[in-house]
Amino acid sequence: MSETEKKNQSSTHKIGIYLWIWGLLFVLSFFSYLVDWYQFQGLLRWSLILIFMFLKAGLIMAFFMHLFWERYALVNVLLWPMTAIACFIFLMVAEYKYTVFTRLFYFFVGG
Amino acid sequence: MHPGIIFFLVILGSILFHIFTPWYWTDVASNWGGMDDTITLTFWIGGGVFVAVCLFMVYCVFKFSYKEDRKADYQPEDKKLEKILTWATTIGVVALLAPGLVIWNNYVNVPKNAIEVDVMAWQWGWQYRLPGEDGKLGTTQVVNVTDDNPFGINLDDPYGKDDVMIQSDILNLENNKPVKILLRSVDVLHNWYVPQFRAKMDAVPGIVTYYWFEPNKTGEFEVLCVEYCGVGHYAMRGGVIVQDKQDYSKWLNEQETFSDLIAKQQKINTDKTKLAKK
Amino acid sequence: MSDPKIDGLELKPGFKGMAEDTGSDQTMFKGVHWGKAMMWIFLLSDTFIFSCFLISYMKGRGSTPVEWPNPSEVFALDAFGVPVPLLLIAIMTFVLITSSGTMALAVKYGYEKNRKMCGWLVLATAIGGLTFVGMQAFEWSKLIHEGVRPWENPFGAAQFGSFFFMITGFHGTHVSIGVIFLFIYAYKVFAGHYDDQKRGWFTSMKGDYVEIEILGLYWHFVDLVWVFIFAFFYLW
């Protein structure tokens, strides 16, 4: 099958960067585990979970999946569709709140 | 015959059909005349665009039919024209959207004095429940539904005891009094629709949905199920009778409440036990 | 992989580069192998699948009035007689991240045409993945033993089991497929298929180390999904 242009041999990265990211991922995973260990609750718990999650996801995508080094054309194509997901998430949050409201109101609480 | 003529006749025929059609709206019998008005507005704007676009097309077909010796115009873009058209379309769309949103705002905000009606749907039929003297409906659950408790009212809910139960697919309503229809279903999706009232909403199992209207014509109307609900869908009909205040109150007083039903059941049960003792 | 060089074209960085890449002829993703571009678009589509699963899970969990089981207790494991919350899940996370790291290094050595290193690292990744699948199987059997079923469970809302088995099952399927391919690719690396451009048996494409990167993308994606499942299912 066809092949892209000759691969440039010098373009691989130093091993250090991978080890660094690897270490960071371990640390972040450990932190997000600690969130559960210490049983943080409420807003603090959720925001910590989300922060660690997005940091980990970002590191994996940026370095392990090389997006940090890719050209913007590819990065943009991959990230823009996420707006549709974001829209879906926001609307479904509104939807589940409405659903659980009618369930509680008409089936349990009343008035 | 030139094809343009046939296309022209199609457009003309569409307009004539629209003007002379014997099939059009049933007379509106609720406060949602605004929906009809928005439709009429959409007809004017949309229909105007349809006719204009098609007539322009027919004109082009006549005027610019193929001739060996003629060359077409060469103009890849006309920024100004495109801008004008974009803005004109945008204005037209806003003109249609604005009244639509205003009416929807009315549609989802129920007036305070609306009387609540619980419409319970199943495969394939309806029954209705009105609040009693306390003006409030009791809470319900599907698992409670039995012969003794046809609406599945929660027995520990004090609001439920005086609820008026109409175990019939025909509902009476008072003229000129807003009604909040609370829809629920015990099995699949249904939709309680009276064409003359214009309004509709699905009954969804597991949640309670609502809409409201104010009937403003007395008479009898047919209720249709318009959300596909299985093989009996087409036969799932009901009725609404809109009455004046007097007739309505008279009718309402004849209806059985939940506590009546409980009392009746208890009587039957005690009779049974007596019988058994004998 | 990072800075492609193309004859007769100067590639600019950043958004200006993006505009020029998009406006240029032949390719939009400059220097990106067809297979790699394909894997990226596939992963985008797969992201939508997992997003739909997780959104459904959110909707399902949010709209049930029955109490949701506390994952921290359900997934606890006894270590030396003390119940440690999420112990197994934590280990699984570390295993998967480890395998992701080895995969990243395998890609690097692959591009350096270091056949031995690359092969061993792919093999290590495969073993990591296999460990993960094994632990997941253990977790499933433990929960099933405790009475958790897709349609019911003793801890609370019935949807808990449904979503748990469906989402982790779908993720586990991805991991398993990945493991199979990792073993195949490890063999291909050791056999030198990528060094002498041997045609694949299936698609008759010429072998190249870029395939290791493509496989790597898939594997990192599996890890990425786990990050989200871990956050939303086990921690939330």
Added chain:
Amino acid sequence: MSEDFNNNKTIQAQSSETLTGGGGGGLTPDMDYVRPAEVTDQDLYHGHSFITKWVFCQDAKVIGVQYFLLATFTGVVGLILSWLMRLQLGFPGAAGFMTAEHYYQFVTMHGMIMVVYFLTALFLGGFGNYLIPLMVGARDMVFPYLNMVSFWSFFVAVAVLMASFFVPGGPTGAGWTLYPPQTILEGTPGSEYGILLMCLSLILFVAGFTMGGLNYLITVLQARTRGMTLMRMPLTVWGIFTATVLAMLAFPALLVGALMMSLDKVLGTSFFMPTILKAGEVLEYGGGSPILFQHLFWFFGHPEVYIVALPAFGIISDLISVHARKNIFGYRMMVWAIVGIGALSFFVWAHHMYVSGMNPWFGFFFATTTLIIAVPTAMKVYNWILTLWKGNIRMNTVMLWCLGFIVTFVNGGITGIFLGNVSVDVPLSDTYFVVAHFHMVMGIAPLMVIMGAIYHWFPLVAGRFLDEKLGKWHFWTTFLGAYSIYFPMHYLGFIGVPRRYFEMYDSPYMTSAVGMNEFISLAAFLVGAAQFILIYNIIKTLKTGKPAGKNPWKANSLEWLTPTVPPEHGNWGDRLPVVHRWPYDFSVPGAKEDYITQTTPPSEVVNTGVEKT
């Protein structure tokens, strides 16, 4: 095995040559300079046996024809189902075997077949496979093997779908939207096995389509020929490309919905199933949300509408332009409109659910986004008719189909504005107005495009023209018949006749429409029968049609510029074409002919008024 591949040393030498392009001897070589190839030439697998050449074939053109034939077959099944439905609606009881169960099964299968297995497969699988590589100047799709697997997955999906006609209980009769809970409960036909086969078939279709879709996308993005920028692609490619993007992002929601529904059915999970009382017994479900399925379904379903519409938009633009001998008006606007419509289509899905009982505040959001889509769509319509304006319009069959498309599409688009505007939708939703609307806009209008495209590209595929006289008969019966089916049908909706009714009974406003129903049914029989004119035409002209030769329509785009007609495997012979302009340089002032092909180098048209593209 190695003899099955091109010995492509010569080709590689050619594509790494650096200076002038295909035009060769121009006066000023600099002017015609096109950047050298970034990618070495594709080495294709050439099958020799019958099986590798025609059955498990890796040539996108053959795969396209395979897709086309299979999709047409399912389409004919769908057509027959629609006849049976119209028989019941127009003349109740005329078909003795027709029960409500059968009727609903036919409704469901007709809908699903037409939307997914006919239109989607035909536009993307059929036209996409055939045209994309040719139009962007590629030798083939980038992953021919995957492409072949894609078709055979589709084949299995169709086989599973058809098998559901023969299982106990028959195919599912849940409506093509498959709304739970009724889909998997008793009381709906086919709730035992039919629904499972439907879900399985959809999952197979999605899997197969993903393989094909990746091919289309990467071919367009990464395998264009030298000089072919995105803004020089024919709008056909833009339409199919954007539709494929939508499909790749929308089908996942369908896949997830189908999977969860199968689990509800098989394992008894309660994703979509709340507590349900059935025949006096409470079923073992509880806590699920039927609305969730609707959201998932329409998150797929609305983009699906544009998956069908966008290729139609693209193809019609090319046909109008070629046969009006005029450049498409506002090409850039057309491209941005396609992309914009595609992007927006992910933010409008719940306008199918205004009366579904979802959070009522969504109405505002979705009505607004929906009507925003009307703007780019309207711009496309304006540009089509402005393309006709001051053109030099050939009134052949292809152009007739185009004009038919404009009339039906504008009609259906306008009624779409009724339904997208939330409070206007309330009285009209779930009535025949909806049925008429979507048949007009995504049934008849795309069908007009398909037919136009068949008459247009048949000379390329088969090397012979289709018969014009038969074609005109075919067009007029189809257009006038279809219009007289669906235009009056809107008014059934106005009087309040609900859709999916097996019988109308004696409701006064419904019985008034008995005559119209009979008329519509008769027209439907006629239109369906008229399609066999096309089949006859194809069979007849395959042998006896007028030979077309090269570029018979005098078009500009690459698919007409292959060295052989019909194009062979590999499309381009030894040399890939080099592109110098957009495909719409028709009637350029000062040019010798009224068209300038995409491969014509600038040095050959120096003294003309051609604009740089």
